[in-house]
Amino acid sequence: MKFAYRFSNLLGTVYRRGNLNFTCDGNSVISPVGNRVTVFDLKNNKSDTLPLAMSFNVKCMGLSPDGRLAIIVDEGGAALLVSLACRSVLHHFHFKGSVHSVSFSPDGRKFVVTKGNIAQMYHAPGKKREFNAFVLDKTYFGPYDETTCIDWTDDSRCFVVGSKDMSTWVFGAERWDNLIYYALGGHKDAIVACFFESNSLDLYSISQDGALCVWQCDTPPEGLRLKAPTGWKADLLQREQEEEEDERQTTIRGKATVAEEERKGKVKYLRLAKYFFNKEGDFNNLTSAAYHKKVHLLVTGFASGNFHLHELPEFNLIHSLSISDQKISSIAINSSGDWIAFGCSGLGQLLVWEWQSESYVLKQQGHFNSMVSLAYSPDGQYIVTGGDDGKVKVWNTLSGFCFITFTEHSSGVTGVTFTATGYVIVSSSMDGTVRAFDLHRYRNFRTFTSPRPTQFSCVAVDSSGEIVSAGAQDSFEIFVWSMQTGRLLDVLSGHEGPISGLCFNPTKSVLASASWDRTVRLWDMFDSWRAKETLTLTSDALAVTFRPDGAQLAVATLSSQIIFWDPESAVQTGSIEGRHDLKTGRKELDKISAKHSAKGKAFTTLCYSADGQCILAGGMSRFVCLYHVREQILVKRFELSCNLSLDAMEEFLNRRKMTEFGNLALIDQDAGEDGVAIPLPGVRKGDMSSRHFKPEIRVSSLRFSPTGRCWAATSTEGLLIFSLDDRMLFDPYELDTSVTPGRVREVLRQGEFTRAILMAFRLNERTLMQEALEAVPWAEIEVVSASLPELYVEKLLEFLASSFEGCRHLEFYLIWTQKLLTQHGQKLKPRAGQLLPTVQFLQKGVQRHLEDVAKLCDWNRYNIQYALAVSRQRGVKRTLEAPGAEEEDSLHLIRGSEDEGEEAMLA
CATH class of the missing domain: 1.10.287 (Helix Hairpins)
Structure with a gap:
């Protein structure tokens, strides 16, 4: 229970690639983020990442008409059938090839996937339990090149498929006699999108060169007739028809034969018009499109970042606006036609625009490059992140959205931290400045600089928030400033290598600095800025951190060790060997095995848990290790990602990439767009000028929440949050056969509230605990709280803290909190260290309600x-x-x- 941290949410990444989808009610956007899927609730202002992960990046998604099921397909062709209602995976499937798009029929009975130059139609999984959820019905051939898009008619009788061979193909979903397939030309570039008109077989086709063709069909949907069956079915049907024909009159039969001859003609299409989007020559490539059939609204996105809104079929221009200078990868329109979602993969940007009022409903963007550092606010409500793009972003942990971005830095941010009040953010950067940002007015109110230009690699603020220090990467010095005046107080010299980490003692004015010169120095801020102690290590120091009570110091070294020191006596108290626990993967271009590559890897970030008993460690690996400090053992290892689209994920070479000449990635140097380019020697983050870039998985920063219930990590995938998700966990204690839910309710009816609360907490069922607690009259809260044992007081405080986030009975729970703390405060003082996470969790909920009220x-x-x-x-x-x-x-x-x-x- 204590270490049952599970993946909770993904922040900092809002869109990578793939198609966007609106839910049926139109209030939420479903966006693929790497190998995961995030649901952005626009009405309640929340984001929630589904607890599933694909083996590769998500390429396309299809949503059922009722919004309960989703089919998610990755780049490798593996698919998941997901229930959006219960957020669980129902079925695994593999399409044996790369799938470009997937679409459900409007009646929900079938779905079509485009794979290669074919289209495959499957029976959609129903509400009944099936052995195989995906049953192939038909395979449609016709296009000579890769298929790109799908659209269905409203009655699910036909679907249209676009292809890169500049043709559009209309197929019948049933065995129609007058429509088997129909090929449409008229374009000079690959088809990007094709759409049927509402309740009609008329359709629109849009190509990459910005051409729109309007096609009219001479047959209504009702005019499609089923093909006559063959074999024993035909004989049976013929007998029935002969019996019916004997009863008909000759005149009626004559009229019927004439009508039948008229209907026997095949379905035909006629091109009514052809329009062009780029008449002025401003836009070279049309990259995405979406069409709303009821409103007749066509939205098109271009490679230049512009988008157009047209009314069809007249092709009247409504709007022409620009989002950015990057191409628009995906467009979606909600069910009412009011909101339009845009996804830009180049910037990792997601926008939801209300076109009638011309206003943004949602505008979110992650860090353009990878995140480098993070910090929790003292109350745990906010997370601040700094990235290589020079931006400092502040995220709300409850909603999952970024609400402010500071762009004052002109180079990559190397460190961020909060002051003790939680209203000031301090960040260091490679541009030679340390900046302080005010969260009240959202502005940069202090800029700290050094006498001569230098690059800062880390930053730290003392517990009072008055002293700011930053370590230099090139001059090997530590600069100390005053927050009040902004003046440089002192320059601490003594290190003979770049400063890799700084950390203030939470209880004293002592600064610990780690350096590549194999030492950790302790500086006394009040004693003439002198080095109090020098701790000698056997290898370069990469990270340093104090325990929350300040009684212990942990240092991560280049030899994959975590060394613990007593800062008062400067004596080493223990060490952990983490070389085998890190488990680094093999890069695509490595010529040595992962086992030998792990010898040069080490932990680069450390963080103590809220109670100081455990420590988190991460580095150039997809794993994060949780160690018990006193026992010095590995408690648990968390895998942050299973995404094979990232580099250094696999432990062994893929046999399919091995040829008689060696590794295919090493041979294919001069390949085209799909080849793997060899990066420059020594470049860790990839050569940005290369055509093909595969980012490497790594963990750059780790932090525990002050409440102790969750921890966050900045990785290549984004900001991952792991929390103690005990919603589905049944963890009873001190339980016997006499304690049942029925017995609890019976005791409540008898008015024995204290006994009922104790029994409910023994069962540890949240709904039962809430029922027993809310049954107590407010006038008797003081008496009941005074009679609770000390063990149950702590558990009741945890329950109240977790209930504050979504409760309606705010005053009732505040009375409970006040009475518990006033009557049991003195008894709980000796265990203040253990209760600190619970109290901070309680403070977080009260503080949020205080701000709202x-x-x-x-x-x-x-x-x-x-x-x-x-x-x-x-x-x-x-x-x-x-x-x-x-x-x-x-x-x-x-x-x-x-x-x-x-x-x-x-x-």
């Missing part, structure tokens, strides 16, 4: 002041228009009562 009160106060000012102005105006003695007296009385009312309201 404070904003509401301020808003009401300003409204009341405005209403009083307006009433005064009207009273003065009436006095000037009709001044009379009696009226003046009455106005004075009214003003006096208004002033008294205003004073009472403000008080």
